[in-house]
Amino acid sequence: MKLLLFLILPLCLIGQTDTTSSVDWLKNYDKAIKVSKKENKNVLVYFTGSDWCPPCKKLKHDLFETDEFSELSKSYVLLYVDIPRNKDLLSDKQWDHNQEILKKLNKKGVFPLLTVVDGKGKALDEYSGYGMTGEIGYHLNFLKKNK
Secondary structure, three states: OHHHHHHHHHHHHOOOOOHHHHOOEEOOHHHHHHHHHHHOOEEEEEEEOOOOOHHHHHHHHHHHOOHHHHHHHHHEEEEEEEOOOOHHHOOHHHHHHHHHHHHHHOOOOOOOEEEEEOOOOOEEEEEEOOOOOOOOHHHHHHHHHOO
């Protein structure tokens, strides 16, 4: 019986995939701008505090792990900018890089923050915060509007 369970369990897990695995987030601003120019797409910059910001954690689940976001994300170059409290989560180089982008595109230090920039690095629009209610309509509308 245990052998049968051992053989069947992996088959049951195959259908349980994480939709974020199909979404590629870059972590380097210059590379994102370069890809943006090449593909003629805007850059969606996501500022998060991955280890301390409850709305950021909830938004990750409620928005970024959905099929709708996965589809909308194809219209963007995605840039992930994490500002964790535990600096050990990032290399020193990544920490310094993220701090530079924070100063440039998130001067108020708001989290979570979605910022859209064009291929020249010009900020076009931004949307901040998340009420943690599961209501992501405003975020989806923001993404649809700024493609």
